[in-house]
Amino acid sequence: MTSIGTGYDLSNSVFSPDGRNFQVEYAVKAVENGGTSIGIRCKDGVVLAVEKVISSKLLKPGANKRIATIDRHMGAVSSGLVPDGRHFTSRARDEAQNWRSTWKTPITVKDLASRMGGYLQMYTLYSSVRPFGITAIVGGWDSELESPVDGQVGSGPSIGSGGKVDSKKHGGPGLYMIEPSGIYWGYYGAATGKGRQTAKAELEKLDLAAGNLSLFDGVKEAARIIYVAHADNKDKEFELEMTWISNMDGPTKGRHEEVPKDILEEAEKLAKKHLEGEDDEEETKDDDKMEE
Amino acid sequence: MNHLPQAWGRPRDDVYGPYDGSYLQNDGPNQHSQSPIVTGTSVLALKFKDGVVIAADNLASYGSLARFTDVKRLRKFAETSVVGFGGDVSDMQYLDRLLNSLDIEEAYGSTGHTLNAQNLHTYLAKVLYKRRSNFNPLWNQLLVAGLDGEGKPFLASADLLGTTFSSPSLATGFGAHLAQPLLRKVAPDEETASKLSLEQAVEAVKASMKVLFYRDARSIDKYSIAVVTKEGIDLKQDEKLENQSWAFAEQIRGYGTQVN
Numbered sequence A: 001m002t003s004i005g006t007g008y009d010l011s012n013s014v015f016s017p018d019g020r021n022f023q024v025e026y027a028v029k030a031v032e033n034g035g036t037s038i039g040i041r042c043k044d045g046v047v048l049a050v051e052k053v054i055s056s057k058l059l060k061p062g063a064n065k066r067i068a069t070i071d072r073h074m075g076a077v078s079s080g081l082v083p084d085g086r087h088f089t090s091r092a093r094d095e096a097q098n099w100r101s102t103w104k105t106p107i108t109v110k111d112l113a114s115r116m117g118g119y120l121q122m123y124t125l126y127s128s129v130r131p132f133g134i135t136a137i138v139g140g141w142d143s144e145l146e147s148p149v150d151g152q153v154g155s156g157p158s159i160g161s162g163g164k165v166d167s168k169k170h171g172g173p174g175l176y177m178i179e180p181s182g183i184y185w186g187y188y189g190a191a192t193g194k195g196r197q198t199a200k201a202e203l204e205k206l207d208l209a210a211g212n213l214s215l216f217d218g219v220k221e222a223a224r225i226i227y228v229a230h231a232d233n234k235d236k237e238f239e240l241e242m243t244w245i246s247n248m249d250g251p252t253k254g255r256h257e258e259v260p261k262d263i264l265e266e267a268e269k270l271a272k273k274h275l276e277g278e279d280d281e282e283e284t285k286d287d288d289k290m291e292e
Numbered sequence B: 001m002n003h004l005p006q007a008w009g010r011p012r013d014d015v016y017g018p019y020d021g022s023y024l025q026n027d028g029p030n031q032h033s034q035s036p037i038v039t040g041t042s043v044l045a046l047k048f049k050d051g052v053v054i055a056a057d058n059l060a061s062y063g064s065l066a067r068f069t070d071v072k073r074l075r076k077f078a079e080t081s082v083v084g085f086g087g088d089v090s091d092m093q094y095l096d097r098l099l100n101s102l103d104i105e106e107a108y109g110s111t112g113h114t115l116n117a118q119n120l121h122t123y124l125a126k127v128l129y130k131r132r133s134n135f136n137p138l139w140n141q142l143l144v145a146g147l148d149g150e151g152k153p154f155l156a157s158a159d160l161l162g163t164t165f166s167s168p169s170l171a172t173g174f175g176a177h178l179a180q181p182l183l184r185k186v187a188p189d190e191e192t193a194s195k196l197s198l199e200q201a202v203e204a205v206k207a208s209m210k211v212l213f214y215r216d217a218r219s220i221d222k223y224s225i226a227v228v229t230k231e232g233i234d235l236k237q238d239e240k241l242e243n244q245s246w247a248f249a250e251q252i253r254g255y256g257t258q259v260n
Helices: A022-032 A082-103 A109-122 A196-205 A215-233 A261-291 B089-106 B117-133 B175-186 B198-215 B247-251
Strands: A037-042 A045-053 A068-071 A074-080 A134-142 A172-178 A184-186 A189-192 A238-246 A256-258 B038-040 B043-047 B051-057 B060-062 B065-068 B074-077 B081-088 B140-147 B153-159 B164-166 B169-171 B222-229 B232-240
Touching: A022 A074, A022 A134, A037 A074, A037 A134, A037 A172, A037 A196, A037 A215, A045 A074, A045 A134, A045 A172, A045 A215, A068 A082, A068 A134, A068 A256, A074 A082, A074 A238, A082 A109, A082 A134, A082 B089, A109 A134, A109 A172, A109 A184, A134 A189, A134 A238, A172 A189, A189 A196, A196 A215, A215 A238, A215 A261, A238 A261, B038 B089, B043 B081, B043 B140, B043 B153, B043 B175, B043 B198, B051 B074, B051 B081, B051 B140, B051 B153, B051 B198, B074 B089, B074 B222, B074 B232, B081 B089, B081 B117, B081 B222, B089 B117, B089 B140, B117 B140, B117 B153, B140 B222, B153 B169, B169 B175, B175 B198, B198 B222
Parallel strands: none
Antiparallel strands: A037 A045, A037 A189, A045 A238, A068 A074, A074 A134, A134 A172, A172 A184, A238 A256, B038 B060, B038 B081, B043 B051, B043 B169, B051 B222, B060 B065, B074 B081, B081 B140, B140 B153, B153 B164, B222 B232
16 A cells, blocks of 8 residues: 555545545445446346345345346446445436436436446545445346337338438447446446456356357356355355346346346356355365375 | 617617517416317226226327327336326326336336336326416326226226226216217126126227217227236237228218208
8 A cells, every 4th residue: 555644545636646546546445345246248138146245144135135226227236335336326317317308218328337437437536525435337238129219109200211220230238337436348247346356257258258148047157156256255144136137038028127036046056056066176186185 | 779789680769669578578377288289089998807998099189180190098007007198198298208207216126016007096196186286287188097906907087187086987088978878888887897808898998989980070090909907918009990880970960061
């Protein structure tokens, strides 16, 4: 921590002489202590998952959700300070609603990420505020169908171009990660929080860029990755929370919903089995060594 | 002309007299909300043993002009309820967007939807009443069809004054005069309605739609019809009235070219 004692870390809106904003970097530290969140962009949908660390045995299982619905077709999850995450959700919902009231059509994931990136960035500029202590992952499905304008009553002219391009493809999955600095990138697979390094390594193995992973496989991978990432934090109990958004033909019909209980349990069972398998392998390796 | 910029380009006071500013004033009450402009006509609905049938034609009139002929006046809410709109079409669009945002906000919670048709009707009636109390009414008559909290068929109306009404069969606008008696014949009370089959109910509604097309000059023979049951909503938006018979028109006397 070279910043300590220099005085340049005491306020937002003050650069250090080598061009860093230490408050933002401390916010990133807050994120690095939070439960792991991941998002996977599959060919026919998006999965969001979070490792919800149980802070008390008195909390009701399954309550206190960490993944929020932003609009029908979009969800968000964050790692770091939970209340900051709640405020992020609230603002994102406002942005989605405002977009709808202006344009009479759902906001795209890209546009929402842009709006929220801009919002978080403003919290790095002023000494009166602190940056968000979260990194948020926003995932959604922009409809690939010809979608009506909100409140539309007729179908418009049946002839003429109407500004439509025949061969043009619309919509698809969207996954963005927004950091405390306000920076955001689109991802095939995103991970943040305590177990991000492990999770990122696992995500890279999936070759998501090829666009072959189906949503149902994505759910299983997401559960497995959260379990693997949790292995470094074994002493604490956790709950797996998972939501998904499929395409219009898929199980959620373009809506952001919780992964149904049976599918979630199946994915968790596979994840646990995978972990046990790994342990066995390690044990057999150890045995080999012993014999030597 | 004088040195004051606000006088430049205006008729000279010394030649034409001072400008009569009263044209720019609005001392009277707002009048823009006192009549609908683009309107939809009747909405009909009838309860049966498993749910509700609701229908409305696809016309939006501009005065007596049949201006828009593919307007969908039955709106789904959350795959559990249908709202049928009569009256002003732009107010209908406003309400549709309002319900859209209500639907999105409902989905924020992890429990999913909790609003049934009865809740929806209460909400809409309160919105309508609030607007009429502000002297800025939403110029609509609504029928809300769906199921109530106990899963029983639910049908109720709400209008621009915030008045609510419930009955085994309901009709708005011209239909309140012409179709309502026909529907009442099929379902005079709740008990009879609870014994009606889907086929009987659909047939009665379709027959009433036909009568309305014969008699209501603001109607069209293309219509939407929805059946709401526990299983969900079956909404058809591009139906055409079948087996029309205009033979009765020959018998009509008293206007047009035939004097008696």
